[in-house]
Amino acid sequence: MPVKRLRKAQGGRSLLGLSLAALSGTLVAAGIVAGGCGARTPLDVGPPQPPCFVDSDCPGHKNLCEPVYCDLAAGAEAGAPRNGGLCVDLPPVVCDDNDPCTDDACVPKTGQCTYEIATRDNDGDGFRGPRPGMLPGEPNACGDDCDDKSELAYPGGTEVCDGVDNDCNGIVDDGATYIPLLNEPIRLSGDIAPAGPGGIAWSGSSYAAAYTGTISGFSMRLNMLAPTGLSLGPETPIVFQNGDNAGGPIVWVGDRYGIAWQDRRSGDYEVYFTLLDENGAKVLPDTRLSFAEGFSINVSLGWTGGEFIVAWQDEREGLFDLYAQRLTIDGAPIGGNVKLTQAINVGNEAPQMAAGLSSIGVGWAPGDALQHFIQFQVFNQDLTPRSQPVSLTDGFTDSVYPTVVWNQDRYVIAWFDRTANPKAIYGAVVDEDGNILVAPKALTNPGSFRSRYPSLKALGDRVLLVYADDRDQNDGYELYALMLDQELKPSGPEQRVTFAKSDSIYPIATFGPDGNVGILFRDDRQGEQHVFFTRLGCIVP
Known part of the structure; x- marks a missing residue:
């Protein structure tokens, strides 16, 4: 659906072409008009500009938001050469409609003010998302839609199993768990x-x-x-x-x-x-x-x-x-x-990021051919640093391929370690200022085997982890799903998702219809490496 913009315009007038008498009157009026929408505020006239004969001789004359005019009378008084005038700056056009929910601007070509609604309704549900960095519905947020990507989420909605926060209480599919739906995944490639x-x-x-x-x-x-x-x-x-x-x-x-x-x-x-x-x-x-x-x-x-x-x-x-x-x-x-980073001795690799309330969280893996460690840093949404880099592992093992999600008020970071004991999926929780809320810990228990390739989906009060593990020794890796609470503790039974021989790896999960979680992954069950799709179903207690 097209993105719609709402606009209202007021503004100043061009002074080009006015007679000297009219111009003098305009200057007097400009000095006494109080500031309103599009009003000119009185300012001290700056230093004289180069000699001029018409307004277009004055530098910047095309910018009607910062108007200038050629004052022939002032030029004569100052003894300007060739009987020319002087370029004089007029007060700039000030655009302010006293509405915090509009972005106010002056158009240089016309000198007119524009007032654009500062927030958007991307999903077309009639509710606008908040200003960046503000919580939905708080004062001056100018929007109360908690998820402007889905028309099914808005204040006052009824919570159902559909993968979105319908009622904007900060929790997706309240209390739901997920079970596999497809015994035979669908080959896409x-x-x-x-x-x-x-x-x-x-x-x-x-x-x-x-x-x-x-x-x-x-x-x-x-x-x-x-x-x-x-x-x-x-x-x-x-x-x-x-x-x-x-x-x-x-x-x-x-x-x-x-x-x-x-x-x-x-x-x-x-x-x-x-x-x-x-x-x-x-x-x-x-x-x-x-x-x-x-x-x-x-x-x-x-x-x-x-x-x-x-x-x-x-x-x-x-x-x-x-x-x-x-x-x-x-x-x-x-x-x-x-x-974003400055490499010292080793390169910075494999970035993954998520957007927070007013920030961007980036996880990556500095290292060489033998060892990597996991770092995480928070940036403002203009990409300036908000925190110092946080080291989540010590560099003595090979920790690789982090993934990051924003979960209500915090970042959750997960990765896998190829040489630690256990060779598990590990995770940590960091707030928007770069403070560690939950210290790095093993999230899976593969025993003497390996867990790899984590994918996370945030649900507000919990996180769904999908990953690959070879503990069953089924001639390769299988996919598993596990629900974790805000402290990264298991909050439900682990679910095995795939059952074929050979590897099922590299899962990428997304919320889908009816609370389903769609999973894209690589699978070798047919001899060659192909891409398959499967689903988890939402179950409400």
Whole structure:
């Protein structure tokens, strides 16, 4: 659905072309008019400008928000050469409608004031989301929708099992647990193998599932799925230019998808972004975000409620460091790439992020070929640092591939460790100022075996963890699901999700219809590496 903007305009008048007598009268009037919407406030006239004959001779004359005029009488009094006048600054146009819920601005071309509603209704449910950094419904938040990505969530809604916070009490599907629904997962990757998952999101009517397959090189594909997981049509390539492309983290923001990836059409890997409509059709040309020498890879994508944020690892300075780029809801870059980290001796790799109330939480894994540790840092949504980096592991083991979610008022970070005892999924909780609320701890119990590849879904008062584990020795890894409370303690029985021989790995979970959790993952049960889809069902006690 189109994004609508509401606008009302008042404002100042151009003074170009007025006679000297009229101009004098205007100046007198400007000095006595009190400040209102679009009113001019009296200011001291600045130093004389260069000689002029008409208003257009004056520097900045096209900016009618900072008006100037050619004062011929003042020029004569000052003995200006060639009987010219002097450029005189008039008071600027001040736009203020005394409404905290509008963004007030003056249009330089016309001198008119504009007053745009400061918040949006992206999901079209009649409730606006809050200003960035403010809680829904609090004073001057200018919006009370707790989830402006879903028309099913709004103040006063009735809580049902559907993967959203319907009544805006901060909790998703109050008290619900999740059980597997499909004994036989659905294969999505057709005849393309090997293939691996990239990202999955639910729009309210269908899933968009992105994965990377190998067709004489890496190729990102998109498959639109019905609520049951069945394909709604043939899979399509996301990128049509020649050159390997991979990745595909994807988010739904209420009326469109954003998707990002790494692409080497220019020679080495660079980061790209585009927008898709609710049917998966591309509505924006591929937008290149990185332009430096060296690889830009391992792309992460987040949504703040008003902007997209893309983060990646980039070797433009030798060792890998993390960079990020802000984009508008329409996919236009805001400023340039922002460097988030400074590599010292080892590179910074594998960034994952989530948007908090007024911040961005980024987890990553600095390290070398043998050892990695997990770091986490909080940034303001303009990407300036909000906290110092927090080390969540000590670097003596190989901790890798963090994932991050925002859970009501805190960040939850999970990762797996390839050499610790146990070789489990580990997690920690950090607040928006970078303080550790729950110290790092093992979340799974694989015994002498291994847990790997965590995916998290936040439910407000608890977190759903989906991961792979080979404890059953079923000729590889199987997927499991486990509910954790705010302190990262198990709050329900563990559920085994897959049962076939060979590996089921790399799960990516998203909330879907009727409280289902859709899971995209790689599975080798048919001999080759393919991408499959399965579901967990919501059960209310």
